[in-house]
Amino acid sequence: MQVLGVGRPELVPVFTGLSVRQFGKLVDVVRRRGGEQVGVGRRWGLSLEDRVLLIAVYYRTNLTLRQVAPLFGISKSAAGRVVDHLAPHLILAPVRRKHSPDTxxxxxxxxxxxxxxxxxxxxxxxxxxxxxxxxxxxxxxxxxxxxxxxxxxxxxxxxxxxxxxxxxxxxxxxxxxxxxxxxxxxxxxxxxxxxxxxxxxxxxxxxxxxxxxxxxxxxxxxxxxxxxxxxxxxxKGRAVYYAASAVALMRNLAMTF
Structure with missing residues (x-):
């Protein structure tokens, strides 16, 4: 039984630190970066919104995957695949040009x-x-x-x-x-x-x-x-950077929208 999901928007701020509107902006960022993965491999059991919610809850609460997975009605290994797949899509956009001298x-x-x-x-x-x-x-x-x-x-x-x-x-x-x-x-x-x-x-x-x-x-x-x-x-490894950069992105959304 799925306990958390976008079907219960009142729980989004509690478990992610983002308002429903800010969380929607986060989903848009992931979708633009190819997080949907349409037509490639086996279909996900959760919608993109629920998968983004899962990784946001994971970063916010730091519960283990064994604890997070039952909240979304999936297995521990499936939760791990969601985190591994979406983590690179949540990082801050890289700076591609020089800043102005006034910055x-x-x-x-x-x-x-x-x-x-x-x-x-x-x-x-x-x-x-x-x-x-x-x-x-x-x-x-x-x-x-x-x-x-x-x-x-x-x-x-x-x-x-x-x-x-x-x-x-x-x-x-x-x-x-x-x-x-x-x-x-x-x-x-x-x-x-x-x-x-x-x-x-x-x-x-x-x-x-x-x-x-x-x-x-x-x-x-x-x-x-x-x-x-x-x-x-x-x-482990590069995933430490993904977690820190994703937190920076979510904080930016929390301050902007």
Whole structure:
């Protein structure tokens, strides 16, 4: 017996974090990207809307597939096939051209606990985690890019380039915290001189403004982690990136529509 589905719209916000209208926009995105898979292989037992709902519920609640599957009246293996098939269709659209010089972006990394040891490492949160780099637009606060997962012991200054998010920032002004030393293209706060002298007042003032603007990425990461898959991700390999990028897309929809 199917418990969840688009036939019960009152449950969509409870289990996905999206309104019914926002969820409809998510389904439209997946359909445009070929998620329907018409005429190829065996037909799906669930409609496209229900399959998108399944993966949205999976990312939001972080229930196991064994727990999610009965809610939709299907087997665990069928739920796994739905997630594997739709995950690449839910990622953020890649940035294909340079930003204008007036664009201000903010980048920061967050640690996502991951079970897959091939993409994680013991990190400062005392768990095996992946370093996920996230870029947002400082004006709209919408996510622009999510980098490839790197071991959690990789510092942000290396992760910025190795994850690939630096290519998504071309042409724009990029703000970051002091952990991005060594990236001359990134705007960071002024540091206290090594000789121990105090910063001049004008640098203190600029640091205050920088901190106030950069706080927007902290709010973004906190909002993204209301999708519990980013608090304990059981997905392996590339699927970790798919989960983080899908969460960024759903958050954008939640803020836009």
């Amino acid at each position: 201000v972006l903010i980048v920061d990394g967050t640690l996502v606990p991951v079970h897959d040891r091939s993409v994680s490492a013991s990190s400062k949160n005392y768990r095996y985690s992946a370093n996920m780099q996230v870029v947002i637009d400082a004006n709209t606060r919408l996510a622009v890019a999510v980098g490839d997962p790197l071991p959690g012991n990789r510092n942000d200054c290396r992760a910025f380039t190795e994850s690939g998010v630096d290519r998504s920032c071309e042409g724009a002004q990029v703000m970051a915290d002091g952990g991005y030393q060594g990236n001359p293209s990134v705007i960071m706060p002024y540091r206290r001189p090594r000789d121990g002298t105090e910063l001049p007042q004008w640098k203190h003032d600029l640091n205050t403004v920088h901190k106030r603007v950069r706080a927007r990425i902290e709010h973004t990461l906190a909002h993204m982690k209301s999708w519990n898959v980013l608090r304990n991700c059981r997905r």
